[in-house]
Amino acid sequence: MSVLDVAGQRAETLVEALPYIRRFAGKTIVVKYGGNALAGTSSHDALALFAEDIVMMRLVGMRPVVVHGGGPQISELMAKLGKETEFVDGLRVTDAETVDIARMVLKGQVNPQIVASINVHGNYAVGVSGVDGGLIRAKAHDPRLGFVGEVTAINADVIEGLLDNEFIPVVATIGSDETGQAFNINADTVAGAIAEALHAEKLIYLTDIEGLRSDLQDAASLIRQATVGHLDQLIADGIIAGGMIPKVASCQQAVRSGVARAHILDGRIAHVLLLELFTDDGIGTMVVPDPVSDSGVTQ
């Protein structure tokens, strides 16, 4: 294919993306990027692809916000330091040393890695954590578990300031209480709370599954679209369970609070963000509000 043909095809493709670009111009889109995605062997390449998607979103006029965790990386450093996890009544305890390690890893290792990958393309990204500008105020979830926190308030001033200055905020999900004590908080929950506080257009979870299924054993049972009410049912029926609960509950909470759409996407697909944003059908599972005058369930 000649250089001209290649360029011609590129032009056609760009033009096809026009209506999608137009639809999301100026909209805030919160993307939860999982720690798993950064931990694998091909993590560097995956991160580079992810960074391209985020920069493209910003260049075509969206306001992306990245929220990330980093469980595997925390475990890795704890192992290196010979730190063992305590348990109380069978539950994992986050002691003071552990939350310091978590903060060190999330803010000092995972966060700058993501920022650096984005900034290969320009001075776009700025990393923050929950203590910066009082972004995530937290308290202990259960005193017996130590410094595992739950969100009590989001103060989004620092993020909005960065967005208005055309930066891309990258958020490490460490919160703090009024004394400055750090808490480790579930990143899925934080992503939802931030989307809500920013009145985001979309909340997107990049995961390592294809989407939600109505039958866990059946790949063909992928749920393309679900109302928040439908998800209540699926949780009640035990079809959504385990680690998916915080994601799904955050999707529900965000959509109930005014976020237009929440998505659970397969982060292992290259450029999955652009795929979702630039395809009519979309991919993965999309969560939508319940119909206004209707108790029914859409599927």
Next chain:
Amino acid sequence: MSVLDVAGQRAETLVEALPYIRRFAGKTIVVKYGGNALAGTSSHDALALFAEDIVMMRLVGMRPVVVHGGGPQISELMAKLGKETEFVDGLRVTDAETVDIARMVLKGQVNPQIVASINVHGNYAVGVSGVDGGLIRAKAHDPRLGFVGEVTAINADVIEGLLDNEFIPVVATIGSDETGQAFNINADTVAGAIAEALHAEKLIYLTDIEGLRSDLQDAASLIRQATVGHLDQLIADGIIAGGMIPKVASCQQAVRSGVARAHILDGRIAHVLLLELFTDDGIGTMVVPDPVSDSGVTQ
């Protein structure tokens, strides 16, 4: 190819365009669109493609300005009205009736056609002519030729206001003097003068030739890049002549006044604007400044 594959290819292509999008974000780009392009049988399709390119430029953050003429359309209406052209010493005279017809066609027919094509995609384009906000101040070029004008001043306030309000200005090249008398002015010249007044990054002429040639008979002699000095030589040698003179002289004048690059492109190629903007090599002929400390000619 599956839907996912198509979308994947689209994502890849978008990502490949990233560095080009970044480079021109916030830059003003003046595009001269020829009346010929609107006159042919396939003109409607060509105009639709052109409109897509302009909207895409705007959506990825550029500030495009469209300048157009409409010679064939003027001739057509004159023919319908049975109006014959006068000559003085063999030169075509623009009498009062003719300039009124020209204004009617350019502002009332060609301009809204272009505006409407762009606005299929949204409320982007706003048409103006030289009398609006005093944009193009003109005087008679040669009194014997009547109301053929030359530019005496550009007052770009109205265009800058529209750009700042995120509109796409579409300019019909009718100027006026201080009494409001209309003048018909060469659209190529106006495009250059506006690019200069706006301190544009690029001035692009869409023509019906492939580009400049160093040997008119030899398609292989296409000049890919020329300094303004080189063009002086080609004009002196008679290689650039006739209708190309105003375009080339406007390119030279614009580049000498600070416009970074001027381009002569083949408007018959689909999406030629995006091709030029999103390809390293570019296409057609690019005019660049003379090297600073050097009398040489680049090719």
Next chain:
Amino acid sequence: MSVLDVAGQRAETLVEALPYIRRFAGKTIVVKYGGNALAGTSSHDALALFAEDIVMMRLVGMRPVVVHGGGPQISELMAKLGKETEFVDGLRVTDAETVDIARMVLKGQVNPQIVASINVHGNYAVGVSGVDGGLIRAKAHDPRLGFVGEVTAINADVIEGLLDNEFIPVVATIGSDETGQAFNINADTVAGAIAEALHAEKLIYLTDIEGLRSDLQDAASLIRQATVGHLDQLIADGIIAGGMIPKVASCQQAVRSGVARAHILDGRIAHVLLLELFTDDGIGTMVVPDPVSDSGVTQ
């Protein structure tokens, strides 16, 4: 009279205008200027006087918007082109060629004439039509009549942008649908719709009658002031009829939607706009809202 006396009288006159100037400072005033006014033998002088009034309004701090039609000019060009009007069931049809001619005349002839007359005084006026910035969205009024449109939406962003940049918008009343297809729309109706969209203080129709009469045969029956309810009665009684209906209905609609006052003035009187604006009694017919707690009719 000495130079000093003349100047002294001028000073006195200016000072008498003080309270009127103060009252309308910063207010938006939409003026419908009729195509008839431009068609007569003394049209050039009338236009010059009108332009002076508009510029004066702008200089003393009002925000004037001019809306115009151009029926006689359209008919004239159709005649020159040998284009005959078709009729369906006795109604005049606007076919594709006719609406193109209308657009050409309104946007390409009448509009720049008005703009040029105003701009003799400075770079004030900018002409727009309904397609510019999606200003007037229209649809077919009655499919059998072709491209006669009715307003479906006004998007006043382009006008507000021009007013905020201290320009005087001059609007040609050609609308378009979402495909860019042009429609010819009654200019009286458009003027009212724009006044409503801009939350204008006043809507003024310049006509070739003295004002509304309660007895068509009796010049002494001129109605100086009428509530919108009173006008309903006059229409029901057949006293307001024919071409006056769109004007009167637009006055009623505008006043019902929050425009404080609507006026039907005699455009043949020199400086009639300044007369209306700078006299306590006013002239012509003024339309005011119905009294709030009252079903009565004011006269």
Next chain:
Amino acid sequence: MSVLDVAGQRAETLVEALPYIRRFAGKTIVVKYGGNALAGTSSHDALALFAEDIVMMRLVGMRPVVVHGGGPQISELMAKLGKETEFVDGLRVTDAETVDIARMVLKGQVNPQIVASINVHGNYAVGVSGVDGGLIRAKAHDPRLGFVGEVTAINADVIEGLLDNEFIPVVATIGSDETGQAFNINADTVAGAIAEALHAEKLIYLTDIEGLRSDLQDAASLIRQATVGHLDQLIADGIIAGGMIPKVASCQQAVRSGVARAHILDGRIAHVLLLELFTDDGIGTMVVPDPVSDSGVTQ
């Protein structure tokens, strides 16, 4: 004359003022209003006329600043209080009590009188004196004369803030030193210094003479226009003397520092400000810069 005729004449007159209104839109004009003008029997009427002129200037877009003294009023209060003036070497001394009386009269009597007259027309005027916002910094002119001050610096922030908020500043010419000690300062000098600090377009002195004369005894010798160089000559020749010196020197200083025009007008003529601003010939004496490449004297 009918109501319509009167209104028509008013409209004509307004339109004649158009070019003058346009010329001074947005321009800062400093007007020195003399204490004498406020002291006479018909002072109330004169002040009302003056207030109308100032409000009109503001309504047509100028930025007027009023500067005033109040010598006669100070003398009057001193007389009532039985306070006698001391002399040193034949020169009048301003002791502490006298400067307090001056401040009380200027800021507490004359200034609010002018402000109130203007504000009959709306909430336009705000009175300030030299101590407000550090507007006029002063020091003793000659220690033997006590608290007679000369200007050491103008800090125009408070005036510019008021002008930007669309108020009309009215300035009482009491200055103060860094300890807050008040000084009485020649109001003519202050007016010039403020015009200079504001980069005013015009500095206008309202006096009780017709203008400067080249022969004091000959009313026909009124000087209509003089360069600053010409005035040096007239001072050297003793033709300009006494109380006119501070006015003329301030005119010269202001014009030399970039104020375009300075004027000495006869404040006894009704609406003399509008006369000057809305007449080509102007009245009184106008001071203009020296010709650039010329040592000559213009008349």
Next chain:
Amino acid sequence: MSVLDVAGQRAETLVEALPYIRRFAGKTIVVKYGGNALAGTSSHDALALFAEDIVMMRLVGMRPVVVHGGGPQISELMAKLGKETEFVDGLRVTDAETVDIARMVLKGQVNPQIVASINVHGNYAVGVSGVDGGLIRAKAHDPRLGFVGEVTAINADVIEGLLDNEFIPVVATIGSDETGQAFNINADTVAGAIAEALHAEKLIYLTDIEGLRSDLQDAASLIRQATVGHLDQLIADGIIAGGMIPKVASCQQAVRSGVARAHILDGRIAHVLLLELFTDDGIGTMVVPDPVSDSGVTQ
């Protein structure tokens, strides 16, 4: 104590003030400064201390507004001028001459004194009276008493403009009616009305008493805090009487209209403003809103 120790202590003290500084940053605080405070032998020193407090408030980010009267100073000038007070039915009459004297003293003597004291520290203060920008619109309280006014409207634009430009407004409490006629108005009432118009955080009266007492004869009965309802009771019981009524009524009115706290402080204590603002307990009497769901009286 060494220089370092002194500085160390200073640092400690500043740090102790931190929470108070933070609490009031950006808040508007209206301070009524009594004419009495300016009349005594040590008035100069007291004024200097007061000025320091006001400047400190401004420098740590508050928006202070000073309102003052000047009864003793008015009486003093009236005495000097041999002007005697008339009585009607035993009530003091303010005739035209008296209100002129009041204006002269308040605006021309007391106001610039306060402004000058503040401006020893920088160009902070700007004096205004009720006529400036139409700040205080007034009418006669009782026609028999002449020009004693009551507030009909506050137009705070001029004060808000000054605050936004980071000036400290100092208000002389002379109002005016729509003809510009001056009225002398109780300064306590004006202070309350201005606090209300500005939605101030605090209204503070500096008086020459320690605070309100529940038993006038018993210094130990100082009321530290009272609800507005409690004050109604104290007035009904005759415990609050005489000159305290306007202050207390203004406190009540202001707190009822949304001012968070009103204070009656002893202006004879050095730096009493900073004491109140930087102490948890506060001093003097603080007026707070009635409890929302409770008819009770707090003490």
Next chain:
Amino acid sequence: MSVLDVAGQRAETLVEALPYIRRFAGKTIVVKYGGNALAGTSSHDALALFAEDIVMMRLVGMRPVVVHGGGPQISELMAKLGKETEFVDGLRVTDAETVDIARMVLKGQVNPQIVASINVHGNYAVGVSGVDGGLIRAKAHDPRLGFVGEVTAINADVIEGLLDNEFIPVVATIGSDETGQAFNINADTVAGAIAEALHAEKLIYLTDIEGLRSDLQDAASLIRQATVGHLDQLIADGIIAGGMIPKVASCQQAVRSGVARAHILDGRIAHVLLLELFTDDGIGTMVVPDPVSDSGVTQ
């Protein structure tokens, strides 16, 4: 001492600080906070005192920027991880793992500790490192030493954005190159480069020495003030040596580039920042520009 007396003393002290507060209002002050200060046994208290000073600076209107290193904390984590330092030619090498550890400690441990201490007082501080918004662009200092970086460019946009939004930036001194590779950079050097880029008023180093000495053995030889030229001499003479070199060179470089004053203070003194800012004599060593027309040395 009574509560009132304590408060009174506090008021006096605040008032004494007035001129210093005024002098630095709106000024940017860069403070280098050493990692040593955070490492000691009383580090928590010292950090709390430091945070109070920084918040006080912000509340009285300065724009503080904190820059910090964290050498001891890095060594501590390396020891825990059993990581040994390599040497090349006797110089310490920073390999890839080491720079990752440094980043983790600086950005993930020291930085949030400082941010949290400041934010006990409100949502003031926001932590950033060199990769955020491309703040610190770096390259290898000496390839043999690995990822020890030197500053190639400072892009202060992110810091200026935070300051304009009224946040306090806290900077971890990890830089990165255009590929996103992290480099560990001397924090003293970074502090100077940032002060220069921000056109700061002051650059302050908090150290664990009293200041510079002219005789290292003699505590009495403390240098209170030195010109940059004098410091050249002291370096040449070997009096300034070792770890002080980067601090002193950065002071010199910053002052030569327009920073008005640089200071070397003893961070072990409580509230040393407020002491320096609120004392005429200051403490520690102050570096000032060379006298303009003079080769001399000031001491």
